[in-house]
Amino acid sequence: MAKVLTFREENYSAWYNELVVKADLAENSAVRGCMVIKPYGYAIWEKMQRVLDDMFKETGHQNAYFPLLIPKSFLSREADHVEGFAKECAVVTHYRLKNADDGRGVVVDPEAKLEEELIIRPTSETIIWNTYKNWIQSYRDLPVLCNQWANVMRWEMRTRLFLRTAEFLWQEGHTAHATKEEAEYETKQMIDIYAKFAEEWMAMPVIQGVKSESERFAGALDTYSIEALMQDGKALQSGTSHFLGQNFAKAFDVKFTNKEGKEDYVWATSWGVSTRLMGALIMAHSDDHGLVLPPKLAPIQVVIVPIFRNNEQLSAISEKINPILDELKTKGISVKFDDSDTKKPGWKFAEYELKGIPIRLAMGGRDLENGTIEVARRDTLTKETVPFDGLVDYIENLLEEIQSAIFRNAKKYRDDHITEVDDYEEFKELLETKGGFLSAHWDGTVETEQKIKEETKATIRCIPLDNKQEEGKCILTGKPSKQRVLFAKAY
Amino acid sequence: MAKVLTFREENYSAWYNELVVKADLAENSAVRGCMVIKPYGYAIWEKMQRVLDDMFKETGHQNAYFPLLIPKSFLSREADHVEGFAKECAVVTHYRLKNADDGRGVVVDPEAKLEEELIIRPTSETIIWNTYKNWIQSYRDLPVLCNQWANVMRWEMRTRLFLRTAEFLWQEGHTAHATKEEAEYETKQMIDIYAKFAEEWMAMPVIQGVKSESERFAGALDTYSIEALMQDGKALQSGTSHFLGQNFAKAFDVKFTNKEGKEDYVWATSWGVSTRLMGALIMAHSDDHGLVLPPKLAPIQVVIVPIFRNNEQLSAISEKINPILDELKTKGISVKFDDSDTKKPGWKFAEYELKGIPIRLAMGGRDLENGTIEVARRDTLTKETVPFDGLVDYIENLLEEIQSAIFRNAKKYRDDHITEVDDYEEFKELLETKGGFLSAHWDGTVETEQKIKEETKATIRCIPLDNKQEEGKCILTGKPSKQRVLFAKAY
Numbered sequence: 001m002a003k004v005l006t007f008r009e010e011n012y013s014a015w016y017n018e019l020v021v022k023a024d025l026a027e028n029s030a031v032r033g034c035m036v037i038k039p040y041g042y043a044i045w046e047k048m049q050r051v052l053d054d055m056f057k058e059t060g061h062q063n064a065y066f067p068l069l070i071p072k073s074f075l076s077r078e079a080d081h082v083e084g085f086a087k088e089c090a091v092v093t094h095y096r097l098k099n100a101d102d103g104r105g106v107v108v109d110p111e112a113k114l115e116e117e118l119i120i121r122p123t124s125e126t127i128i129w130n131t132y133k134n135w136i137q138s139y140r141d142l143p144v145l146c147n148q149w150a151n152v153m154r155w156e157m158r159t160r161l162f163l164r165t166a167e168f169l170w171q172e173g174h175t176a177h178a179t180k181e182e183a184e185y186e187t188k189q190m191i192d193i194y195a196k197f198a199e200e201w202m203a204m205p206v207i208q209g210v211k212s213e214s215e216r217f218a219g220a221l222d223t224y225s226i227e228a229l230m231q232d233g234k235a236l237q238s239g240t241s242h243f244l245g246q247n248f249a250k251a252f253d254v255k256f257t258n259k260e261g262k263e264d265y266v267w268a269t270s271w272g273v274s275t276r277l278m279g280a281l282i283m284a285h286s287d288d289h290g291l292v293l294p295p296k297l298a299p300i301q302v303v304i305v306p307i308f309r310n311n312e313q314l315s316a317i318s319e320k321i322n323p324i325l326d327e328l329k330t331k332g333i334s335v336k337f338d339d340s341d342t343k344k345p346g347w348k349f350a351e352y353e354l355k356g357i358p359i360r361l362a363m364g365g366r367d368l369e370n371g372t373i374e375v376a377r378r379d380t381l382t383k384e385t386v387p388f389d390g391l392v393d394y395i396e397n398l399l400e401e402i403q404s405a406i407f408r409n410a411k412k413y414r415d416d417h418i419t420e421v422d423d424y425e426e427f428k429e430l431l432e433t434k435g436g437f438l439s440a441h442w443d444g445t446v447e448t449e450q451k452i453k454e455e456t457k458a459t460i461r462c463i464p465l466d467n468k469q470e471e472g473k474c475i476l477t478g479k480p481s482k483q484r485v486l487f488a489k490a491y
Numbered sequence: 492m493a494k495v496l497t498f499r500e501e502n503y504s505a506w507y508n509e510l511v512v513k514a515d516l517a518e519n520s521a522v523r524g525c526m527v528i529k530p531y532g533y534a535i536w537e538k539m540q541r542v543l544d545d546m547f548k549e550t551g552h553q554n555a556y557f558p559l560l561i562p563k564s565f566l567s568r569e570a571d572h573v574e575g576f577a578k579e580c581a582v583v584t585h586y587r588l589k590n591a592d593d594g595r596g597v598v599v600d601p602e603a604k605l606e607e608e609l610i611i612r613p614t615s616e617t618i619i620w621n622t623y624k625n626w627i628q629s630y631r632d633l634p635v636l637c638n639q640w641a642n643v644m645r646w647e648m649r650t651r652l653f654l655r656t657a658e659f660l661w662q663e664g665h666t667a668h669a670t671k672e673e674a675e676y677e678t679k680q681m682i683d684i685y686a687k688f689a690e691e692w693m694a695m696p697v698i699q700g701v702k703s704e705s706e707r708f709a710g711a712l713d714t715y716s717i718e719a720l721m722q723d724g725k726a727l728q729s730g731t732s733h734f735l736g737q738n739f740a741k742a743f744d745v746k747f748t749n750k751e752g753k754e755d756y757v758w759a760t761s762w763g764v765s766t767r768l769m770g771a772l773i774m775a776h777s778d779d780h781g782l783v784l785p786p787k788l789a790p791i792q793v794v795i796v797p798i799f800r801n802n803e804q805l806s807a808i809s810e811k812i813n814p815i816l817d818e819l820k821t822k823g824i825s826v827k828f829d830d831s832d833t834k835k836p837g838w839k840f841a842e843y844e845l846k847g848i849p850i851r852l853a854m855g856g857r858d859l860e861n862g863t864i865e866v867a868r869r870d871t872l873t874k875e876t877v878p879f880d881g882l883v884d885y886i887e888n889l890l891e892e893i894q895s896a897i898f899r900n901a902k903k904y905r906d907d908h909i910t911e912v913d914d915y916e917e918f919k920e921l922l923e924t925k926g927g928f929l930s931a932h933w934d935g936t937v938e939t940e941q942k943i944k945e946e947t948k949a950t951i952r953c954i955p956l957d958n959k960q961e962e963g964k965c966i967l968t969g970k971p972s973k974q975r976v977l978f979a980k981a982y
Contacts, residue, residue, distance in 0.1 A: 029558045029622065030565070031609065036622050039553035039637060046554060062530035063537060067520045068559075068611070068642055068658050069581070074521070090560070091585040092611070095646040096578045118522065120559075120583070120611075131520065131527050140833065146530060151559055151642065155586040167559050342631065 004354055007288050012232040016283060020161045023291045023354050025278065033159040033166030037275070040355065043299035045169070045278060049149065051201055052171065052273065055193050061145040061173060066127050068151075069118040074126035077251040081125065084218020088154045089119040090166075120153040125219065125244070125270055128174045129252040136176060136266055138257045143186075144176040152274075162279035163236075163491055170274035176266045178258060180245075183267035184222075187243040190271040191224040194239035202277070203294035203407040204228050204284045205414045206238060207437070207486065209462025214446050217270075221245040227461045227486070229414045230283040233435020235461045235488035238280050241271035279491070285379075285406050291356025292379050294406050295399040302328060302335040302395060303357045305348050307364030314339060317363050320388065327392045333399065353378060358402050359395060379406050420484065424475050427487075431456050437488050441481035443474035452476055458487045495845055498779050503723040507774060511652045514782045514845055516769065524650040524657030528766070531846065534790035536660070536769060540640065542692055543662065543764065546684050552636045552664060557618050559642075560609040565617035568742040572616065575709020579645045580610040581657075611644040616710065616735070616761055619665045620743040627667060627757055629748045634677075635667040643765075653770035654727075654982055661765035667757045669749060671736075674758035678734040681762040682715040685730035693768070694785035694898035695719050695775045696905045697729060698928070698977065700953025705937050708761075712736040718952045718977070720905045721774040724926020726952045726979035729771050732762035770982070776870070776897050782847025783870050785897050786890040793819060793826040793886060794848045796839050798855030805830060808854050811879065818883045824890065844869060849893050850886060870897050911975065915966050918978070922947050928979045932972035934965035943967055949978040 005022065006014040020026050025041030028034075037045065053063070069092060076082040094113055121127065128146070135144060153167045162168075173190060177183040191208055198206045206226035216223045220242035228238050249255070249265035258264055285292040295301050304321055308314040321337060328335045336357075338348055345362065352360050360376040367373050373391060376383045379402050386394055417436025421427045427438055442448060442460065452475075453459050463485045472481045496513065497505040511517055516532030519525075528536065544554070560583060567573040585604055612618065619637070626635060644658045653659075664681060668674040682699055689697045697717035707714040711733035719729050740746070740756035749755050776783040786792050795812055799805040812828060819826045827848075829839055836853065843851050851867040858864050864882060867874045870893050877885055908927025912918045918929055933939060933951065943966075944950050954976045963972045 027622075027625075030562060030618065031558045031560050034558035034560060036558065037556040039555045042555045043553065045556075062534065064530045064533045065528040065536075065660065067522045067525035067527065068644070069522050069525060071521060087587045089587050090583045090609075091587065092581045093584045094582040096580050096582065118581075127521065131518075134518075153559070169556065 002350070004289055004350065008231060015288070016279075017161065019282060019286060019290060023356065025282070025291075026161045028161065031166075033156055035161050035165050035167070037169075040299065041278060044281070044293070044297055045275060047297045047299065048197075048201070048277060049171075052193075052197055053147075053149075055197065056147050056171075056173065059189065059193065061147045061175075063148065064146045065148055065150070066124050066131065068121055070121050070124075070127045072117045072119055074130060075119065077126065078219045078247055080247075081219035081251075085122045085154075088156065089122055090153050090155055092118040092120065121150070122152055122154045123270075123272075124148065124150070124152075124172055125174065125248055125268075126252070129248040129254060129268070132174075132176055132266070133252050133254045136254055136256050139178045139259050142176055142178045142256060142266065143182065145173075145186075146175065147171055147173040160279075162275055162282070165275075168275045170272050172272040173270060175269045176249075176254070177269070178256065178264075178267070180267050183245075183269050184243055187222065187224060187241045187269045187271070190269070191226060191239070191241040194241070194271075194273060195226050197273075198226055198228065198238055198277075198280075199407065201294065201296050202281050202284070203296075203403055203410060204238070204280060205407065205411040207462060207464055209464040209467075209486065211240075211462060212446075212449055212460045212485070214449055215460060217242045219244060219247050220270075221247070224465075225462055227437075227488075228280055228284060229417055229436060229488075230280070230491070231413070232283075233417060233489070235437065235486075235490040236276075236280050236283070237461070237490065238277060239271070239273040242269060244268035244270060284410050286356065289381065290354030292406065293356035293358060295358045295403050298356065298358050299334065300336045300355075300357050301333050301399060302359045302361065303348075303352050304335065304337045304361040304363070305345055305352075306337075306339055307345050307362055309365075313365060313368075314341075316368055320368065321363065324391060328395065331392070331396060333395065349376075353381075359398060361395075377402060379409075418486070422472070422475065427458075427475055428456055431458055431487075431489060435489065437461065437486045439484045439486055440475040441472035441483075442485050443477050443479035443481055448474060448476050452487070457489050459490055461486045461488050461490060493841070495780055495841065499722060506779070507770075508652065510773060510777060510781060514847065516773070516782075517652045519652065522657075524647055526652050526656050526658070528660075531790065532769060535772070535784070535788055536766060538788045538790065539688075539692070539768060540662075543684075543688055544638075544640075546688065547638050547662075547664065550680065550684065552638045552666075554639065555637045556639055556641070557615050557622065559612055561612050561615075561618045563608045563610055565621060566610065568617060569710045569738055571738075572710035572742075576613045576645075579647065580613055581644050581646055583609040583611065612641070613643055613645045614761075614763075615639065615641070615643075615663055616665065616739055616759075617743070620739040620745060620759070623665075623667055623757070624743050624745045627745055627747050630669045630750050633667055633669045633747060633757070634673065636664075636677075637666070638662055638664040651770075653766055653773070656766075659766045661763050663761060663763040666760045667740075667745070668760070669747065669755075669758070671758050674736075674760050675734055678713065678715060678732045678760045678762070681760070682717060682730070682732040685732070685762075685764060686717050688764075689717055689719065689729055689768075689771075690898065692785065692787050693772050693775070694787075694894055694901060695729070695771060696898065696902040698953060698955055700955040700958075700977065702731075702953055703937075703940055703951045703976070705940055706951060708733045710735060710738050711761075712738070715956075716953055718928075718979075719771055719775060720908055720927060720979075721771070721982070722904070723774075724908060724980070726928065726977075726981040727767075727771050727774070728952070728981065729768060730762070730764040733760060735759035735761060775901055777847065780872065781845030783897065784847035784849060786849040786894050789847065789849050790825065791827045791846075791848050792824050792890060793850045793852065794839075794843050795826065795828045795852040795854070796836055796843075797828075797830055798836050798853055800856075804856060804859075805832075807859055811859065812854065815882060819886065822883070822887060824886065840867075844872075850889060852886075868893060870900075909977070913963070913966065918949075918966055919947055922949055922978075922980060926980065928952065928977045930975045930977055931966040932963035932974075933976050933978075934968050934970035934972055936968075939965060939967050943978070947978075948980050950981055952977045952979050952981060 211223040222243040224241045246265040306317040362374040420439045702714040713734040715732045737756040797808040853865040911930045
């Protein structure tokens with residue numbers, strides 16, 4: 001095959017960077033660390049948004065919109081939160097004015113320093129809880145179940161398209177509850193929704209679990225995450241849901257009167273997924289030929305390429321294909337008929353492989369005679385010639401089969417890369433050779449976690465939910481442990 | 492009636508401000524000039540987005556995403572553009588870093604001044620044309636038809652919820668074309684789409700026209716707009732579409748090789764509508780009781796309030812209503828059955844009037860006996876008792892009738908408020924008494940327009956498309972004129 005991309009085996013990181021750009025998903029912009037999401041990449045993100053948004057609404061959430069800018073002082077109201085976020089922000093210090101009067105005829109300086117500096121939101125807990133203060137007085141006002149689709153900004157020195165960018169797009173849910181139990185239920189419900197989305201739509205198996213203390217969200221009592229495994233053996237945290245306790249309610253003085261007439265602080269959660277999911281989707285399935293997209297998230301699910309020598313032949317093929325296009329569209333299958341004559345079929349084949357279109361159909365003169373059509377699967381790179389009759393049903397089934405196959409493959413890879421290990425030397429060696437998740441005992445201390453991270457670059461990705469309880473000894477210190485946790489190198 | 496809001500007659504501006512807050516549409520935030528769009532308001536905006544987005548896609552446009560931050564120098568590349576926008580920006584001057592090393596072990600200042608200041612986008616022509624430079628080499632790369640849904644920021648001293656806020660949400664289309672004709676066609680096509688959306692969905696009649704030179708977008712050769720009339724006789728510009736010529740292509744050096752193999756600059760358009768449409772929608776139809784929403788954009792189209800004294804009665808009503816709920820949902824009609832017992836029916840009636848739910852149904856004991864139900868229309872505030880049989884068809888028809896009636900009313904008001912006037916004293920008097928659009932002759936000079944604005948606060952809203960050509964004399968200077976233009980005071 002002609003080499004389209006650096007091979008994964010040669011340099012996984014270069015393969016990823018090239019793929020994102022060559023498949024027209026995103027590119028770097030003139031502003032350091034900020035990306036341009038190109039139409040093809042954005043179309044995938046839109047599909048993700050639509051599905052997630054429907055899932056949020058089915059579980060009673062509503063969308064709202066809160067300000068981009070946050071007074072700097074808000075950040076420091078919650079002690080852990082400021083620690084986590086105050087140091088990676090873009091700061092707005094000045095504004096300029098067109099009409100330099102304040103409406104009462106007082107002329108002000110047209111370029112002026114703000115009285116209080118504003119930061120571009122890195123996450124919106126603070127501005128939202130400052131707003132909730134006015135929305136919530138009684139248990140009758142609860143729960144508040146808001147979600148926001150927005151851009152956020154976290155200043156980063158080292159950025160990578162989708163995976164780590166200064167500006168990124170995400171959704172952030174922020175809910176307020178009358179009881180601890182209800183907030184805990186919400187936290188788990190949302191990580192469940194993320195897991196369902198990852199597995200059923202992205203065809204990406206994930207492990208749900210709880211974060212260790214040092215990996216928790218800044219201001220949370222508990223952070224749940226879904227962890228996926230990429231093809232280079234590194235884990236990628238793909239979504240998080242936080243139980244915030246009463247921390248933000250206390251920081252912003254949000255109290256309510258409960259059913260018994262007593263005042264209490266409101267219980268909170270927040271949860272989010274971002275355009276980072278695009279990076280996960282790309283890395284989970286794609287190969288050296290380009291993108292491999294699960295049919296459910298592919299902007300174009302089927303492409304049809306006519307092979308013709310002249311207009312007469314094209315007409316004959318089009319006549320056969322047109323009813324198929326209509327039928328596919330009626331079934332909600334997105335299809336593109338590429339009859340352009342400025343590009344050769346071979347060029348088109350390579351292009352659609354690069355772009356990850358799940359099914360490619362090709363029809364030429366011989367197919368016309370024989371009543372057949374060639375069907376190529378992007379995931380397996382296999383081709384077969386099938387009868388034209390019954391084609392629509394065939395395609396519909398094949399799309400489902402591809403969706404399942406991609407998931408099965410990713411799951412097999414993931415399952416093959418969860419290794420139980422009890423010896424620290426083996427642990428270190430496995431990280432360098434096989435990678436993946438290492439299931440090992442840990443003594444539960446921050447110090448041990450920190451030391452392992454320093455020595456191996458592996459972190460505790462999560463303590464899986466419904467984890468098996470077993471006696472063991474910490475892989476580093478030999479101290480007693482009651483369960484294994486999952487370590488991995490991570491994005 | 493109990494007074495819910497300041498009456499429009501008393502103080503139109505206070506009425507609007509109160510309505511936006513009391514109907515749970517939006518509120519001011521802790522950050523000057525930035526609003527919180529509350530779930531109910533955002534649900535209307537989402538409906539608008541969905542419809543517009545579909546219209547854009549049907550006409551071949553794709554969504555993409557470009558950076559929030561723009562290097563300050565970009566703005567000044569296009570001479571008119573910098574004049575229009577450089578003076579109402581939020582400026583990012585500093586950033587802070589969490590990991591204060593640059594990846595090669597060099598420790599940098601954790602709070603640092605940016606080498607080049609960045610502004611938060613007030614509009615994205617500059618960053619987008621800087622990107623298009625890399626996307627476009629040949630006529631084969633054209634047209635580029637991108638749209639972006641985004642937040643933008645224009646620093647304002649005097650803000651009003653939805654109508655004028657420092658941060659607002661919008662869509663901005665940015666297209667690139669091989670020929671002038673194609674770009675001009677696109678400009679007009681998009682203003683047509685906006686007009687169709689305003690009239691068919693918002694039930695708000697608009698006049699399409701071209702802006703005079705001084706009201707043009709900064710950097711455009713021609714600006715088209717749709718102009719609507721509010722109930723206080725002031726005009727509201729509701730959407731604009733700009734023919735940008737080759738200005739931005741020249742500023743960012745975007746050239747292409749045309750079919751004849753010659754190099755030329757690319758032709759551009761841009762077009763946008765914003766959350767300002769929410770303000771237009773609210774003001775166009777609402778009354779002293781609250782919001783009036785056209786059914787096509789109402790998040791809840793039908794609300795059903797059971798009138799019951801005990802659980803037995805509620806059960807009997809629910810049994811009758813449940814199949815209706817299913818049938819309505821199947822037809823895509825959004826319905827809410829409010830059987831809560833913490834609020835009285837009278838309270839609910841007032842609340843749903845305030846929120847502008849188009850149809851309210853009420854069913855009590857007597858209705859159960861008689862096989863009837865009470866139907867209340869929000870737009871006319873009329874009620875009637877109708878047979879329960881055939882209710883779903885009745886509602887479906889009524890929703891259409893309400894949509895038409897709201898449009899007819901707004902159109903009648905608008906048409907009654909377009910006045911031809913040939914005398915400047917009368918012109919001034921009409922502006923103070925009747926308001927609305929004044930159709931008057933104008934000598935075509937910026938000076939005259941400016942003088943009229945200073946003396947009367949009226950501006951030229953537009954020169955209507957397909958304007959009747961007639962000889963006349965400028966209303967201010969008496970100089971010859973070939974057509975009337977529309978003046979009005981405006982938001």
